[in-house]
Amino acid sequence: MFKHLFKLIWNKRRQNFLFLSEILVSFLVIFAVFSFLTYYYQNYSKPLGFDYKRVWCINYDNGELTKNNDSLKIFYDNLQKALKSMPQIEEVAYSGANYPYSDSFSSTGLTQNGKKFDYIANYTVGTDYKKVWNVPLLEGRWFLPEDAVSNNKNIVINETLKKQLFGHAQATGKLIGNYDEKEKLKVIGVVQDIKASGDFLPAGSAIFNPIDTAFHKYTHNILIKVREGADATFESQLYKFMANTVKNAVEIQHLNEMRDSKNKQTIIPMVIFIIIASFLVINVALGLFGVLWYNINKRKGEIGLRRAIGASGRSVSYQLVMEAVILATISLMVGCFFAIQFPLLGVFNIPTSAYIIAMLLSVAFIYVLVLLCSFYPGKQAAGIHPAVALHEE
């Protein structure tokens, strides 16, 4: 029967072109949707790597502060002590502008055994940064105040970068070159990956550098972890304190709000994409239903004949559903050929596993769609009275 159906489909390839095209376009759109959904889900299911709750960020303009680095260091040490002495504040750490959920991004490159590694997130952090975020340490240690004056430039790397550079081997104590290999950096610890760009985006590779005296003139972000019960009144006091201290503009942001905003940057375009794709799928489903329905009406004579020569109602229905399934399979084979190019070419930096899962989900989705759209017309065809169908022809 399959060979017979293939012959019938091949001989009617021109008439089937619309059906094939509809399925192909739907598959590619669904594949795109599922690829992103799978990618986001895979990222979402990984641990966040840090605790953003009760973390606030004080951004201030440091233009009015002294330009002398040594004076600045004293100023910042005193400021940190003053903040930490407030009963509502648990931890305080200085940070570069690219702290988690901020819109800033700083990247660098590293060299290991002659191989260059690019686009590594580069965080410049204070000694208590780990305490503020409660980042789990996987290996080695975090920065101590003396690291700022160490002979080697000490760095902490994240888990992803460790795997890229050293695989499963120990990273602590190893030296790696900076981008042009002019300077050696010593790995003193490895921390868990932190998803700094939101729940749905990958952590990526990252290094952490300690803030040294020279960096103070660029420092205008203080991360604080407040205690339970730190409210708007305290925030107002804190604001006044900071404004008096830096004598310039101050802004306090809550990291949970920044996280929500960051996640929305992923969710909203995805929701729009899903809505558009859903409309397309509904149209395609109606189109498929219409094409199958039209085919049945056009092929009433053939259906009557098949019934006359020995086909039962069920086998007529089966034949029509199978024709739709075979057509869908042909389209899906073409679709998969295009889809497989995405992981092969590494487009959009989405992992291969996400593409493969998306491809399988899309294939299943299209088969379900085709079965749903062909089931009712097939059932109607089974109910066609052979004598009436032959007479109409």
Add this chain to the structure above:
Amino acid sequence: MIRLQNIEKVYRTDTVETLAINGISLDVAKGEFLSIMGPSGCGKSTLLNIMGLLDEPSKGNIKIDEQDISRFSDQKLAKFRNQKLGFIFQSYHLINDLRVLDNVELPLLYRNSSAKERKILATAALEKVGLSNRLKHFPTQLSGGQRQRVAIARAIVGNPQIILADEPTGNLDSAMGNEIMDILINLNKNEGTTIVMVTHDESMAHKTHRLVRLFDGSQFNNQKLC
């Protein structure tokens, strides 16, 4: 071979009831070539459809090959039609998207015959009707007479005991009609196939063993011819 007992067929719509066949009883013997004639709308094709199990009578009984088919399921009816009956229609009912050979193979598809067996039987059937040189043609590339011969090949490929022909020469000129009639007569004579043929053509009807005339859904004449 075929026994119809007091067959009635009523077509009902919301407002109208039409009596298409009114109490026809008819026996067709094994190996007989029977023709049915009558004016348009007298119920000839309806009667043939009932004999071919394509339509159900509103009343009455039908037995084919001593089997009462009134309680057959759809599945069993389909199998019965496939094994016992062959159909020839006025408008051929060939599938234009399939080649001649594939059209003739169709009844064998529903018997789960192997591809090889289907091809051998279909080629032999086409040889019988003189179309062995047209296996790869599409129906649209053939003349009316050739198409009807393909339809005959399709009807005989499964070696049925009964062939039901609904105006098989109706769309053909007299020369082609005679050719088709000769094939049917040969089938009846040489293979012993029982044939029931509906026709409008008196000369064709007179080539058969018996002629039944219908009028307004009733049988009014049953004439033995040879």
